[in-house]
Amino acid sequence: MSHLTNFEVFFLLSILKIAVVLVITLMGVAYTVLLERKFLGHLQNRWGPSRVGPFGLLQPLVDGLKLFLKEDMMPLAVERPLFILAPIIALGCALISIAVVPFGQATMVHGVDLFQIANVNIGLLVVLGVTSIGVYGITLSGWSSNNKYSLFGSLRSTAQVISYELALGLSLVGVVLRAGTLSLRGIVDSQTAHGALSWNIFGGFQFVGFFIYLMAAYAETNRSPFDLPEAESELVAGYHTEYSSMKFAMFFMAEYANMITVACVATLLFFGGASSPFGHTFDHVASGAIPSGILSIFWFVAKVFGFLLLYIWVRGTLPRFRYDQLMDFGWKFLLPVAMVNILATALALAYHG
Template sequence: MAPFLLELELFGIRLCPWTWLAYTLAGLVHIALILNLVAVGALIFIWLERKISGRIQDRLGPTRVGGKFGWLQTLADGIKLLTKEDLMPEQADGFLFKIAPYVSFCASIGAFIAIPFAGGAYPWISQHLNAGVFFVLAVLGLEVFGVILAGYSSASKWSLFGAMREAAQVVSYEVPLGMCIVVPVLIAGSLDLVVIGDRQAGWFTNWLIFHDPFTFITFWVYFTCAIASVNRAPFDLAEAESELVAGFHTEYSGLRWSFFFMAEYGSMLSVSMLAAILFLGGWHGPIPVADLLGLQPENGFALGYLGQLLGATNVILKGTIGVCVMMWVRWTLPRLRIDQVMTTCLKYCTPIAAVMFLGATVWLFNWPGKNFFGLLDVPAAVYEISDGASGGEQIPSVVTPADRVAFEASTETKNKRENL
């Protein structure tokens, strides 16, 4: 490097170890990757939704734009939206009206910060958080802010009604959603999404959905609540076009409107990927292809990279399948009434989730270290992943039968000592 570069200073800060540049670039790469996933994902999902809805309704869907299958339809739509006039109602609260779509979009993207795309020793994750699940859940809940701001600032009754419905719905559904998420957390013994994903390494029998009957039911409750929390039909009361014109985005047009849609598709993908990581093995496919072929970091960088790429493909594919199921549900079921939405949450989802949580606790206590409905043992490798506590002390994330024996022995001696 040229010598004068080594002595460069800015406001008394030495620039020379160009680590700051490296950090900035690394951060930008992460942002670009996540933005691309959400934006390109939305492009594909919107096209997919048109095709799927077309087929379900016995028609073809888009066929012309871009040659075969109309695959450029969304891009054409995007250009149309870009060139549309950007309207704002005269009575609107301008600042909040303008910022609301970006709030939604930021919350939707923010969740991807802590969602891993591949695990192992070198996980593909933007920010490896110790409390990853919790963070994702918290950030996903922020998306509703944009909707409420939009509803309030539009100065329209339809928008306000839509926003109020959405607020009530999202706040209510966070309760069963959180309870469902606790079940895999309980089994894996960690809030870290990477640890939860790697708890399910190996064949599909290790997936947490097949851990016991309770987790199997929990998954379906989770998926129902996830659909409700991202406001998809049959829970899309916020934009019920038969009653509320278009709900919270009645007054929006052009690019701002499309931001709401990108946020919706982004959060659909993130809750589906969360479901994949929590219940469906995450980056581990049904057949451990990467392990069988030796695509692991121990066998060199290139092979390890390929394995991780396979894992990321797996997670994104599972997420996409989840999104497709949401579309299937949307075009199959009629919209619920608002009281039915609240009944589903409070009278069905929450109690079921609570019972499943209790059941999974009891199951885990009785058959620790078992997988696949208690028929198979947890692979030995899983025990090595432990959530190390501070101070060098190790707390096993999965309680083995041996641990329990040791614990009981220690408490027994303690009790005896106290009796003496």
């Protein structure tokens, strides 16, 4: 690559990174759906999908093909431009936030970090901002559908997301205070010193923040037990009642892509990102650049996978909240506890150094 200028190398590698990450994320989304169906099946004493391919492994492809071939229905009374725009916003925002996530340890090739698309110095705020824009997808889909169930679903979703966004943002302040930076790479680097002991959840005493983040994030992604926006027993299917074919698939993919983003952020902020839980104890085993890079990606993927399993486990275990319980829980429990966590972390940091 010697005859290319620095900018050309940067440009080509960036496009390559974007393509690879996009494909992997979409495959991850498809297989998270399969994981959910299999794991949920086993939780309920049945097999889950098992017919297509070995162990049902080709099921996501067939699902995708089915959704692609279905007729794209457009009801007459919908607000056409917004009806089409809504799933695009939802999926677009869900996929954009993956761009600032560092997947492995910093590996520079010609001055370009291989395992992160963009190392932004306000990476955490980018994730929060993109997530908060993503709610427009749900809001507009419900309103433009011209259907009372859709409207109820999107009203619930909007109220829920606004309420839990505060607790979500505040729960992350403790981590930011400890790391002293908003860059996701910087936050990960602040937790790599002594393996699992220096992760924010253990060594940083941010377990309160972690549990607040987890609960608020479940509410933000409209997942069980906070899935009131699409409560199928009350609202048919909530905000995507009127959607079919690929537009429905886009909402579906957005939900799972958001799950993956939440799992990534939880891993980065509280579980040391791509760092090994054993610290530098086993560094001599995989000493080269390539083995250690692969190992760091392995740790990252393993942690994200654990969070996805937890998501599905919670869905299989907990019943849905009632609406007033949801609001009480967010405003009267999560928010005050998050504030106390910030105060305690700030005082401890001021006391120790």
